[in-house]
Amino acid sequence: MKFSIKSAHRYMMRINRRGLMCLGVAVIMLLAGCGVTGEQDGGKKILHYGTTAYGPAMENAGLNPQVAYQGWSAIRYGVGETLVKFSQHMEVEPWLADTYEVVDPHTVQFHIREGVTFSNGKALTGDAVKESLEALVAKHNRAARDLKIRQITAQNQQVTIQSEHPAAVLLTYLADPYSTIIDVAAGESNRIVIGTGPFKATEVTDSTVKLVRNDTYWGGQPKLDGVDVQRITDGDTLTMALQRGDIDAAQGLPYSSIDLFNNNKDYRISSVATSRVYQMAFNFKSPNVQDKRVREAIAMGINKADFVTVLLKGNGLVGEGPFPNTTALGQMQLQTVPYDLNKAKALLAEAGYVDQDGDGYVEKEGKPLVIRWLTYTSRQELPLLAEMAQSSLKDMGIKVEVNATDSYLSSLKQGEFEIFAKAFVTAPTGEGSYYFKTNVLAGAVDNVGGYDNPKISELDKQLDQTIDPATRQSIFQNMTQAVLDDQAFVYVAFLKMNLVTKAYVTHFDAYPSDYYEINKDIDIVR
């Protein structure tokens, strides 16, 4: 092959021209593929719903409540229902059961609502409920550990459940999405199960859930013909999808985008305070943060007030413990560490960390203090928290390496972190033990840092034997204070949940418990 600069240049120009043509074709195809919602739906009322809260990263990609966190999707998207649910005031109220009675301190008897059918037409009976719950505790470790069911008996429409828990606690766990009642005999096919909700699934993937109306729904005919749930983890894409009309409703918009929809007659914003906390968990297996003084210094280096005011744009509440003080559960007198960089530096020095080589970072025995900060991006404010902390901890002499990735699970499993920052709903049921049992107790499923305090385990045992609400609240406070005294977790802020819809979408509102989203009353009124 003859080669000259001229021929090389001509070749590159040809490639450029070809590249430009390809880009042009791609843009045209992309534009042709986009359209305003409704126009593609053949006159049917299909709600196009974009959410950041669905997908493999959340372990809820699917609708089988007996697998991981898929129950959240089953309930959220109107496919399944539980025996009892939470009211607007976070109190347990009947749902599939029309009445219930506390028979003794550990036993509840439910009467299953007459006339309820699964979406395949099969009647919901006491036996079907028993079968569903028994299959749940056989397959789902977290559910089995939470519910602690001793016995279930069924007769006609009556179901009696006895648990090791006090009845009040059992009821809250029966409202958890994993307790969604499904037709066990129908099984699971392509992550689709048969529930009793106003919608039934036709297609489920890692990124979408397609639903059609359940015409035999016991609560009356749903107003929508169908719902198309799309996972859009990028907050900006979600924002623009709503602005463009590709979706009719969006959950999980970044706080920086909310201002775009405020005071705009084309949109409706529904906001509600939640117990979703941004928390930092320390990895107790890492030698870098095994010294409590180091953890305390780091906790002192987090400016929670500025995070809420500036980076969350006021859409949150400064955190102290795991529960927001806007709830009864959060009414605790806690001793926490203040934001104080000077005290933090003094603590580090006391722990033996000083800048020996003058590079601005502290060392101990020649080894620098490096904190690997692991987080993910689907909650857009988590990387902001990481970068804010990176700056203030640098002022203290701590080097922070941020790893903000949605494939964080492998790093988590391999323990490649000193701090894992995440968003977590601490009291979805308004009951405190859920948080401690999932995040704090030794061996708990989400206790990724390996934190273990025997005192907390002992308090948890006391809790299981305690029925009196005031005594339980006192135990929660003691457990929380123990966590704070150990500096095992830092509770940065509680988030406000915003649901933004087009103005023509009605009855789609944010709920204090974010289990409930799609319902039979949602309508599109143009």
Added chain:
Amino acid sequence: MNSMNKRSLIPLLLILLAILIGPYIWGADPYAQDLTKALQAPSATHWLGTDQYGRDVLGRVLYGGRVTIGTSVVIVLLAALSGTVFGILAGYKGGLWDWFVVRLGNLFLSLPTLVLAIALSALLGGGLDKVAYIFIILYSPKYARLARSLTKELKTAPFIHIAKLEGKGTFHILWHYIGPNINHAIITTAALDLGVVLMELAGLSFLGLGAMPPTPEWGSMLSAGRSVMQMAPWLVLGPGLGIVLTVGAVHIACEQWRKGYEV
């Protein structure tokens, strides 16, 4: 190089001057956060406004230019150097070495560079250093192929035969006769690649695979500014202009240089 060629270097020189001297003149610390000044619009104090953390955007754009352009230059230089060495040896020596370089080159050139770079970065965990290594590896076969082809052509030239007859060694011939005769083609290709590498590097940082926070880099700055783009467009204006102007300036300079050389 004629006077027109020299004038064509002015935009690039101005950009280089800005990123090299600018940070000292402007004086703003690109890392210093001040949340009380978050998202301020451009003003006399902050010509390009401030970002979510109250950091001066102009200061970050100037420092970011050093990172983006500096890393791109290093990538292209090392890719061109390593590729050329392998290519010359393959072209001159032939045999198994030649076979190996050609096959390896074909393998890399048959794969889309950017897609492969994204995949490898994701696999290796990202970071500016890893991305730089990946680009050097992915770009060097192009230079190996070019150098090999030119060397094979020159290898049979009369002056090489004469040099051999005079008893000159292989290294001497490669250094004094082959190298000087192929360097223009290599330099032209490298200059053309600089803009492409700069764009791809910024692209990977935009995706979160390149520069890590808080390092100011144009691609990562664009990415960070994207979330508030509609309310604070100045966050993407600075790094965006930086990329566009630099790629344009590089293209103008190397195009004129190439024309001047061909004339």
